[in-house]
Amino acid sequence: MSFSCGFVGLPNVGKSTLFNALCKGGAEAANFPFCTIEPNTGIVPVPDERLQVLSDLEHSGRIVPSTLKFIDIAGLVKGASQGQGLGNQFLGHIRSVDAIAHVVRLFDDPDVVHVDAEPDPVNDLEVIMTELMLADLDVLEKRRDRAHKLARSNDADAKLELELVKEMAAQLGEGKIPTYDKDNPKVAALVKSFELLTLMPAFVCANTDEETFKNFDANPKAKHLAEYAAQHGLEVVPVCAKLEDELGQLEPEDAAMFMEEIGIRETGLNRVIKTGYRLLDYITFFTAGPMESRAWTVTRGTPAPQAAGKIHTDLCRGFIRMETVSYEDLVAAGGWTKAQAAGKLRIEGKDYLIQDGDVIHVRFSV
Known part of the structure; x- marks a missing residue:
C-alpha cells in the first residue's frame, strides 16, 4: 500500500521542479503557467532505517520498502472554482489523492516569473485556500438544495444533513475550515460523503532556496507563513528543490556526508513523508526472513x-x-x-x- 500526495499550488512556484527533485519523475518544468496539464506521477521508497537492520539480522536476500506516490497536479489560479484555468478538471485531480501538499514559493529568482509581481508565500496559500473553500461552498449549496426538499417530508436524515450543510457553509463563508462532531458516526459519515477539499489531510510545502532551508525558522517570510498556515490548522514543511536534486544524484554515504557538511539533519523528502504519514495516521509493520525484509503500511x-x-x-x-x-x-x-x-x-x-x-x-x- 502506498499513499498518494498531490502537489497543489499556483503556476511557477516550482511544483514540477520539486516533483522532479523528489522522485526524478521527468515532469516538464518550464517558465510558463500550465506547463503541467495532466498530472505527473512518481513513486519513491519510504526511508526506514529499521529495514536494513532487519535484513542484516535475518540475512535477507532483498529489502522492499513501502512507497509513496507523488502526483504533480496542474497549477491553480484565481477563479479555478469557477472554471478558470483548468477549473473542474484540476479540482477533480485533487480529490483523487490521499493528502495535499500546498506548494508555495519561498525563493527569489528573477528568471522564474511568478503570477504576481512579487512572490509572497502567504498570498500563494491564501489564493489556494480561497479557491478550495469556494469549491466546497459550491458542493454544499448543491447538497443544501437537495436536503431542503427531502427535509420537507420530515426525513430525519435530511434534516440533519440540512443543518450540517448550513453550519459548514457559514464557517466557509467566514474563511474558516469547517468543524463538526467527529465523535458522532452519522455526522462523520455525512461529512465524508460531502468530499470537501478543505477537510482533506493537508500541509504546506514551502519551496525554498538552500540558505532559507538551512535557517528556516529565522526567515521572516517563513515565520509569517507559519503563522498564517496555523490559522487553518496546517503545518509548514520546508523543502529545497535544488538541494533535493543534488542529494538525489549522490550515493547514500556521499549524501550523508554532504548533509553533514552543510549542516542539515534531514532531507525535505523525509520531512514530507513523515508529515504525510502522521496526517493520515499511518504506521509500518514488517515481515522479515531469508528471502526478503519488507515494510507494510496500514492505518493505525x-x-x-x-x-x-x-x-x-x-x-x-x-x-x-x-x-x-x-x-x-x-x-x-x-x-x-x-x-x-x-x-x-x-x-x-x-x-x-x-x-x-x-x-x-x-x-x-x-
Whole structure:
C-alpha cells in the first residue's frame, strides 16, 4: 500500500521542479503557467532505517520498502472554482489523492516569473485556500438544495444533513475550515460523503532556496507563513528543490556526508513523508526472513487479519493467528529465532490491533 500526495499550488512556484527533485519523475518544468496539464506521477521508497537492520539480522536476500506516490497536479489560479484555468478538471485531480501538499514559493529568482509581481508565500496559500473553500461552498449549496426538499417530508436524515450543510457553509463563508462532531458516526459519515477539499489531510510545502532551508525558522517570510498556515490548522514543511536534486544524484554515504557538511539533519523528502504519514495516521509493520525484509503500511488501529490481508488476501481470508515480536525486542535478542527462545514472541488473535514496528508471521488456512 502506498499513499498518494498531490502537489497543489499556483503556476511557477516550482511544483514540477520539486516533483522532479523528489522522485526524478521527468515532469516538464518550464517558465510558463500550465506547463503541467495532466498530472505527473512518481513513486519513491519510504526511508526506514529499521529495514536494513532487519535484513542484516535475518540475512535477507532483498529489502522492499513501502512507497509513496507523488502526483504533480496542474497549477491553480484565481477563479479555478469557477472554471478558470483548468477549473473542474484540476479540482477533480485533487480529490483523487490521499493528502495535499500546498506548494508555495519561498525563493527569489528573477528568471522564474511568478503570477504576481512579487512572490509572497502567504498570498500563494491564501489564493489556494480561497479557491478550495469556494469549491466546497459550491458542493454544499448543491447538497443544501437537495436536503431542503427531502427535509420537507420530515426525513430525519435530511434534516440533519440540512443543518450540517448550513453550519459548514457559514464557517466557509467566514474563511474558516469547517468543524463538526467527529465523535458522532452519522455526522462523520455525512461529512465524508460531502468530499470537501478543505477537510482533506493537508500541509504546506514551502519551496525554498538552500540558505532559507538551512535557517528556516529565522526567515521572516517563513515565520509569517507559519503563522498564517496555523490559522487553518496546517503545518509548514520546508523543502529545497535544488538541494533535493543534488542529494538525489549522490550515493547514500556521499549524501550523508554532504548533509553533514552543510549542516542539515534531514532531507525535505523525509520531512514530507513523515508529515504525510502522521496526517493520515499511518504506521509500518514488517515481515522479515531469508528471502526478503519488507515494510507494510496500514492505518493505525487496523486489526491483525486486515493487516495480514495487505500481504495477501488469503492471509486475511484464512487467518488463524499472528506470531508477533516488536522491532525493539527482535533487535535486542539478535533475530527472530533468538527472540522466540527468549520468550519475546507473542501469539495474537483476530482482535489484535497491529502496532508500529511489529515484525510478524501469519498462520492461516484456506
